[in-house]
Amino acid sequence: MSRIFTWLGIGLLTVLGKLPYPFVARFGEGLGGLLYRIPSGRREVVRANLRLCFLEKSEAEIDEMSRETFRHIFRSFAERGIFWTGSEAQMRRWVQIDDQANLVALDGKPHILVTMHLSGVEAGAIRLTIHLRDHVGRSGASLYTKQKNALFDDFLKHARGRFGANMISRNDSARDILRCLKKGEALQLIADMDFGERDSEFVPFFGVEALTLTSVSRLARLTGAKVVPIYTEMLPDYKGYVLHILPAWEDYPGDSVTDDTRRMNAFFEDAIRPRVTEYYWVHKRFKHRPPGEAEIY
Numbered sequence: 001m002s003r004i005f006t007w008l009g010i011g012l013l014t015v016l017g018k019l020p021y022p023f024v025a026r027f028g029e030g031l032g033g034l035l036y037r038i039p040s041g042r043r044e045v046v047r048a049n050l051r052l053c054f055l056e057k058s059e060a061e062i063d064e065m066s067r068e069t070f071r072h073i074f075r076s077f078a079e080r081g082i083f084w085t086g087s088e089a090q091m092r093r094w095v096q097i098d099d100q101a102n103l104v105a106l107d108g109k110p111h112i113l114v115t116m117h118l119s120g121v122e123a124g125a126i127r128l129t130i131h132l133r134d135h136v137g138r139s140g141a142s143l144y145t146k147q148k149n150a151l152f153d154d155f156l157k158h159a160r161g162r163f164g165a166n167m168i169s170r171n172d173s174a175r176d177i178l179r180c181l182k183k184g185e186a187l188q189l190i191a192d193m194d195f196g197e198r199d200s201e202f203v204p205f206f207g208v209e210a211l212t213l214t215s216v217s218r219l220a221r222l223t224g225a226k227v228v229p230i231y232t233e234m235l236p237d238y239k240g241y242v243l244h245i246l247p248a249w250e251d252y253p254g255d256s257v258t259d260d261t262r263r264m265n266a267f268f269e270d271a272i273r274p275r276v277t278e279y280y281w282v283h284k285r286f287k288h289r290p291p292g293e294a295e296i297y
Helices: 002-016 021-036 040-051 059-085 088-094 121-136 148-162 176-180 216-222 257-278
Strands: 094-097 111-115 141-144 166-169 188-190 200-205 208-213 227-233 239-245
Touching: 002 148, 021 059, 021 088, 040 059, 040 094, 040 176, 059 088, 059 121, 059 148, 059 257, 088 094, 088 121, 088 148, 094 121, 111 121, 111 216, 121 148, 121 188, 121 227, 121 239, 141 176, 148 227, 166 176, 176 188, 176 216, 188 216, 208 257, 216 227, 216 257, 227 257
Parallel strands: 094 239, 111 188, 111 227, 141 166, 141 188
Antiparallel strands: 200 208, 227 239
């Protein structure tokens, strides 16, 4: 039965990939607005995250931010029909590139492209593989979280890697990651989720101590990799996205892994603040709490 539902989901995404982008984006927003009206655990996760990070907001403001978050999240889910199954021409049309880092100059040198879960993260990640292939002749590598559903996992790996990217599972990635970096390939890494205490530290995120991966700092120290911050901005009027590739961080790594991780979270905050409701507040970002701190979910 699970395979049937998986195939139905893949089929729906494929159909959405054939439809006009503005229609798909509007459909996703409408669906998100509708689903927000239905009580659910994920709706409460969004509200809990926003209450914790924006103490100055009233309950009415939190509710409005939560509703807009749902609209943007389900828009991004619907858009994956295009970004996971659509053509290269669609990717080029709907995702622009702003390469301030000059990735051509970094080819052959270890470098990590680090980002966070904004609504356009999938669009930007896949479009980046095309940009890399065009300009340096190889599409780089990207870490991904292996899915429990094997059928969907295979579909997802194909969708994200169809323009040549090497998809590396977080579950068994250490050797492949090091090999990729030593070859001077670009490594995409989304580093804003709570994956547990292993290789993580509590550092501030919107004023709240959040368990945060230290892998970016540790990999930079181990391999000498440059760290290039990137984020994907949603354009107005359903014109798609622009992927911003910012200059590599200077003086990184710094004095300590903790300082580096704080710097990374500060970058995430800077990218999120102008577009708060585009962030994936639906994730349990504060699943683990410092000793003595109350659970929020």
